[in-house]
Amino acid sequence: MLTLHSVGYSIQNRALLKDISFHLGQGEMMAVLGANGAGKSTLLRLLSAERSPSRGVIHFRRKDLAAYSHRELASLRAVLSQQNALSMPFQVEEVVMMGRYPHFSHRPGRKDAVAVAETMEVCGLSHLADRNVLTLSGGEQQRVQFARALAQIWDRPQSLILMDEPVAALDPEYQQQLLAITKALCSHGFTSVAVLHEINLAAQYADRILMLKNGRKWHDGTPAEVLTPSHIYTVFNAETEVFINPKTLRPYVMQKEVKLDASRFNSLLPLKPAASLTFSDRSEQYQNIS
Numbered sequence: 001m002l003t004l005h006s007v008g009y010s011i012q013n014r015a016l017l018k019d020i021s022f023h024l025g026q027g028e029m030m031a032v033l034g035a036n037g038a039g040k041s042t043l044l045r046l047l048s049a050e051r052s053p054s055r056g057v058i059h060f061r062r063k064d065l066a067a068y069s070h071r072e073l074a075s076l077r078a079v080l081s082q083q084n085a086l087s088m089p090f091q092v093e094e095v096v097m098m099g100r101y102p103h104f105s106h107r108p109g110r111k112d113a114v115a116v117a118e119t120m121e122v123c124g125l126s127h128l129a130d131r132n133v134l135t136l137s138g139g140e141q142q143r144v145q146f147a148r149a150l151a152q153i154w155d156r157p158q159s160l161i162l163m164d165e166p167v168a169a170l171d172p173e174y175q176q177q178l179l180a181i182t183k184a185l186c187s188h189g190f191t192s193v194a195v196l197h198e199i200n201l202a203a204q205y206a207d208r209i210l211m212l213k214n215g216r217k218w219h220d221g222t223p224a225e226v227l228t229p230s231h232i233y234t235v236f237n238a239e240t241e242v243f244i245n246p247k248t249l250r251p252y253v254m255q256k257e258v259k260l261d262a263s264r265f266n267s268l269l270p271l272k273p274a275a276s277l278t279f280s281d282r283s284e285q286y287q288n289i290s
């Protein structure tokens, strides 16, 4: 479905991605993990053809990604990016229908209406169909954008879904729901790549995890292969304990509490450490601040 051969991307002589190779098969659900600035969004921009690699080549369905027209790509892959903010008062249904623009020229047809109705139902948005999208909460708007992306490829199994931090604004229920929908689609032939910050959601849903560090591929494999304490420490500089869920055999990562250098930290704070203060000390200090 998707193959990267030694892909690199540079901007103003700075290499943001270096020598990345991997193959993603049809039906796979890949999570991309990495610290802030590791190059995850940049990689997604290359996979969506928003930007072109400076080195190497990306093959999508055995053809150079650069050889696809915009229209062809729009009917084969959908993108849910981090910046989706709308400024016009469209109705929710109209925004979801925007996903169908590549499929009709003047008016939406029956297939388009069905795709919109079905994706809104799957995403639990049917009751919001005629709401002004600007009046929705951040999480609701994110779910509308997810439905728009799904509507774009709804009737095209074998398509690719690319998502950059799709669950960042969602509550726990909808985080699970969005990834469960994506996983269900992958079991029907779709393929997906999602940039995630939530390690345990990646562990729970992804077939495959790609870990990036400083623009390089650091680890690539199943959640159990990739999510070890030493790999996580190398990539995130975070101390963790990893347990295996006996039912799913998937890892569960527990982060250890971070201990700050107390003497240095306390010297930077405006107040004395709370433990050494009496109540009257504290109220006096707060009064002084206000």
Ligand SMILES: Nc1ncnc2c1ncn2[C@@H]1O[C@H](COP(=O)(O)OP(=O)(O)OP(=O)(O)O)[C@@H](O)[C@H]1O
Binding pocket: 011, 016, 034, 035, 036, 037, 038, 039, 040, 041, 042, 043
């Ligand atoms: N247009 C640009 N010009 C210069 N540097 C850039 C540009 N775009 C991205 N970068 C840099 O490239 C690096 C990778 O950025 P990218 O957005 O891909 O990281 P990320 O892994 O998605 O990070 P985050 O988790 O914080 O979203 C960062 O150091 C960023 O500052």
